[in-house]
Amino acid sequence: MSDEQDRGLARGLTNYGDRDFSVYLRNSFAASMGYSREVLKKPIVGIANSFSGFNNCHRHFPEMVEHVKRGVLLAGGLPIEFPTISLGEVFLSPTSLKFRNLMSMDTEEMVRAQPMDAVVLMGGCDKTVPAQLMGAASADLPAVQLIGGPMMTSRYGEERLGACTDCRRFWGKYRAGEVSTEQINDIEGRLATTTGTCAVMGTASTMACIAETLGMALPGTAAIPAVHADRLRAAEASGMAAARMVQNPIRPSEIITEKSVENALRVLLSLGGSTNAIIHLTAIAGRLGIRIGLDRLNQLSDETPVLVNLKPVGSHYMEDFFFAGGVGAVLRELKPLLHLDTISVTGERLGDRLEQDPGYVDRRVIATAEEPLEPQGGLVALFGNLAPRGAILKRSAADSSLFETEGRAVVFTSLEDLAARIDDPDLDIQADDVMVLQNAGPRSASGMPEAGYLPIPRKLSSKGVKDMIRISDARMSGTAFGTIILHVAPEAAVGGTLALVRTGDRIRLSVKDKRVELLVDDAELDRRRAEWTPDLVPPEERRGYDRLYASEVLQADEGCDFAFLQPIGSKD
Incomplete structure (x- = not known):
């Protein structure tokens, strides 16, 4: 038994008044799971797995987590998977946003309470990525955000279908009497036919692009379709990146800065992305004491063009965005407007990333800054x-x-x-x-x-x-x-x-x-x-999480976070 390094299973020990006994007891119980003595000496990379049978977006996570583990092992770490709350967007009542803060608390506390040296956060569905980033920012342990990826499109006759913009489009036609009950029932079964998040630039895809722009997800990973083999390779690479950060720690507080948040706002505006992203990014930044002012948002919007031709703003889908060049292509077009000295979980500066060969860019999907889709932000x-x-x-x-x-x-x-x-x-x-x-x-x-x-x-x-x-x-x-x-x-x-x-x-x-x-x-x-x-109903007449929510939730311009989850000293 050695106490030379406060890492791996020796991190965050339960205190029985005898540190060596604490290590001894923890190792003995870990041995019951089949770990060898040599394995237990390795640094631990936790894997926060938000898989759930109530989350269709995360159906492929059992396969993806095995690739994360492989990456951790290849980089010399010990991967240990643990569950957190999962928020399946359409399966929660009254709304998924109400439980985003609860998932962020679950993520933060499990990352802090359990012995791990770094963590891979597996999310995808709308509120899961913001919740994990909020929790990671507060825990401030080296973390890599792994995105689940968008679903592929389907077909109805000659039309491509992708949840959920086309859901709304056809439902509007049904309400107007332009589509029959038989037709809407057929369309219902064709809108979402693979695992993954909505196939358009909705909240899930917007937050994926924001996570990559912030530097919390590996470069090039935001838009990979959920069913593409590259998504599994991204899982492996995320595991390796997390394990490498044990030796050279890069904490979320070093990655999520005023500059990287402003870069993320620029990308949000150029995507014509989700309005929800304003609330989520405000909450993520707020965990580190970074304020997003809506006046500043307007200044950025006036000088940031819309470049991405995806539904619901344009005509294409996330799989097209991936093959068109993804977030990297957008960042290169915005380069003169960006802070290039921000870093990612790899330690690479954004400016250095953008010096690399961009490869093919499909200008039908991603416009140039000289000829944007719209001159001002979305x-x-x-x-x-x-x-x-x-x-x-x-x-x-x-x-x-x-x-x-x-x-x-x-x-x-x-x-x-x-x-x-x-x-x-x-x-x-x-x-x-x-x-x-x-x-x-x-x-x-x-x-x-x-x-x-x-x-x-x-x-x-x-x-x-x-x-x-x-x-x-x-x-x-x-x-x-x-x-x-x-x-x-x-x-x-x-x-x-x-x-x-x-x-x-x-x-x-x-x-x-x-x-x-x-x-x-x-x-x-x-x-x-x-x-x-x-x-x-007053908070004192409620119970459980509903009471906590009613007492602590902030307004939309403050990210709808809980007041008590703000950094200590950030509020009067």
């Missing part, structure tokens, strides 16, 4: 009396003819109210009205679901209306599209101005001025505010 933050702390619009997926508009508000006070009235033939609504959903933010009973993609009322969709201005404190899926204003902060449930909107009020949107205004005078708003009462 996301914009809006301010005004309706959103004093900001709201988000994915302008690259919106109808630009609605960008400078004034309209009458039609208010839905909750998701239940929306469901009850949206298809009522007597609903008083016109195509130029502004749909407003209240009480769907982080502190609401619904926990900020992807409900901001309000359906077009059937009485309008049946007449060919495809888009309307829709405003809420909810989120929307990264696979969705439309002129949709989201993440209004403060939210309605805590008495934000959104709670004071009444049907018939006028609302003005100006994307040019980055404003969204409720055209009601201050005196009337003060009167309404005095009459407003919260409609929430």
Whole structure:
């Protein structure tokens, strides 16, 4: 028995008052799992495996984890797999975002509590990668993010199908009477036919690209399809990288910096990526005391072009993005705008990576900076009396003819109210009205679901209306599209101005001025505010995680993280 190095099984010992006994006891129990004495002397690479039978995106993880283990062994480490919470996007109620922070806590505490010298984080589905990066940032142990990868597309007749933008497109046609029940049932079975995340630039793929840009995932690994052999090779390489970091530690706090976060924002904007990524990146950066200001987001957006022609903004799919050159090709186009001295888990500087031969780039999928798809970034933050702390619009997926508009508000006070009235033939609504959903933010009973993609009322969709201005404190899926204003902060449930909107009020949107205004005078708003009462169950009347969530969740502009998970000293 040796105590010369505080690594491997000798890390983080349970204290019985006798350190040598602690090592002796731990080794004896490890021996019951068949480990030899020589193996137990090796550095340990933990493998946080978020496989679950309730997570279709992670169906291939049992195969992938074996390749991670092989990489760790090849680099001289001992791989030890352990489970964490898994968040399957469509299988959680009321919404997966509510449990992202719980998964981040699980990841952080298991990485910290168990004896490992480095860790490979296996994630893919929307909230799993942000949760793992949040946990890794807080634990600050050398970590490599391994992405599960996107699914491949399918076919319906002559059309390619990929979850989930095409889900919404065909469902809209079904609601409008353009697709029959028999057809929608057939399409339902063709939208998602392989393992992996959604085949478009939704939240999962956006976060994969952000993880690579931050430097937490190996270069070139974000876009590899889940079923491609390169995904298994990426797993092996991730295991090797994690094991090598034991000898030359590079911690998340050295990788996730103000500069790398700004690079990630640039890439997000150039992808026309998911609005959810703003919340997630804000939460990840916040774990290290890095603040993302929405004013700064607008500055970056004004000077960062949209380069990637993928659904829901464009016409291609993630497998096309992979073969077109992936994140590396995008980074090379953005090079003059990037901080090139950031590092990745390999220790390589971004500038050095971008000096390498880019290989083939398909310009049908990834445009040049000189001839971009759009001259400005895909996301914009809006301010005004309706959103004093900001709201988000994915302008690259919106109808630009609605960008400078004034309209009458039609208010839905909750998701239940929306469901009850949206298809009522007597609903008083016109195509130029502004749909407003209240009480769907982080502190609401619904926990900020992807409900901001309000359906077009059937009485309008049946007449060919495809888009309307829709405003809420909810989120929307990264696979969705439309002129949709989201993440209004403060939210309605805590008495934000959104709670004071009444049907018939006028609302003005100006994307040019980055404003969204409720055209009601201050005196009337003060009167309404005095009459407003919260409609929430107090935290003290809740139990378990629901009570913790209700007490601690922050607003959208703070990443919806928990207040007590912020770095000590970062809050007054």
